[in-house]
Amino acid sequence: MKSVTKPQAPGWKSIPMGGVITEPGNSEKYETGDWRTMRPVWSAKKCINCLLCWVSCPDAAIVAKDGKIVSFDYKHCKGCGICARECPPKVKAITMVNETEFEEQEG
Amino acid sequence: MPTLKEISGRPEILAPGHRMCAGCGAPVVVRQIMKALREDEHVVVGNATGCLEVSTTIYPFTSWRCSWIHNAFENAAATLSGVEAAYRSLKRQGKVKAEFKFIAFGGDGGTYDIGLQSLSGAMERGHKMVYVCYDNGAYMNTGIQRSSATPLGADTTTSPVGKVIPGKTRPRKDLTEIMAAHNIPYVAQVAPSHWNDLVTKVRKALDADGPAFINALAPCPRGWRYDSADTIEMCRLAVETCFWPLYEVVDGKVKVTVKPREKKPVRAFLEAQGRFKHLFEPQNERIIDEIQAIVDAKWANLLARSEQA
């Protein structure tokens, strides 16, 4: 997996009064995807869009649009495996695959 | 009743990039709670010190896409009740027009123990706010020290299993009942394995005419010692064994909202977790019986009160 860049903290002169963070939800710029050792691989073909994986993800890393799963956000997914466990056993649209399997492809 | 399709279109208030552990139950609870908000509602969140507060606001980042305030460990409820009082005043003066809701989050350390008196005060004063305790059953963020929410027999770093002591020697405090005894409009217990039950209850809490308290089970893979993929499964087991009954108390009336089809023995919940491993040694089996007796008594009590209502 490619290493991700972490933005630098601002210098003290540019810190707002009281250390207030003025940009809501800016943690999105902080990528937690490099914590992952196992990657959830999702099959759009098998998926029945029950959204059970989506509602159980601690990291809001499963992207749903108009009631359908569209993608997995690998920049933030920590690879906990909850989604694969919660996908109905008859469907099994998510498989956890070791990140080393992707190393050659992605460098 | 909300559908998943419906709530998946609502704003995601807790942004990714927070540093809660992989598979943590708390952010799942928070995501589901925030999905009970309507599009036209603004929200102010107050956060007690704890895993959630620390890991979602590591400077210079925040995961909150709403107003958010942290003060100290013991006073999330006091702080947010002040914000709510200020809002009411500003609204009366016409200086604020938008609709705001107020939600406080505290872990079991910040709620059962350290913040209990400020929570009790805020509830008694009748502030229109929802206090959510995400209960993972110990001070996880500082290294798994026991709290008054830690179950009997659990191994923690301050109730360690040894030759003499078999884990925590005291049963857990029943905070949900303590809150119900405040005679506030709405009190409920929830678990993220039952998202529909959870979102429905949070909506009732937000619509209540006065303070509301929600106790949410939030399994911790590190402290409970189970595989991170099993967080939702832990909740299911807690509900199916009646270790964590799903119920609500509306204006003093108890209602059990989810009755397990078949009540499983509490062993099923205990044996799935490393923190209870020692209980399955012959000399400790009596503790399992003790836990079962506590669970059975509570469940029978709830059912009786639920039927009366």
Ligand code: SF4
């Ligand atoms: S593995 Fe965990 S973090 Fe990644 S998408 Fe699945 S549930 Fe979310």
Ligand code: SF4
């Ligand atoms: S749980 Fe499985 S079937 Fe349901 S939406 Fe997710 S991937 Fe699709």
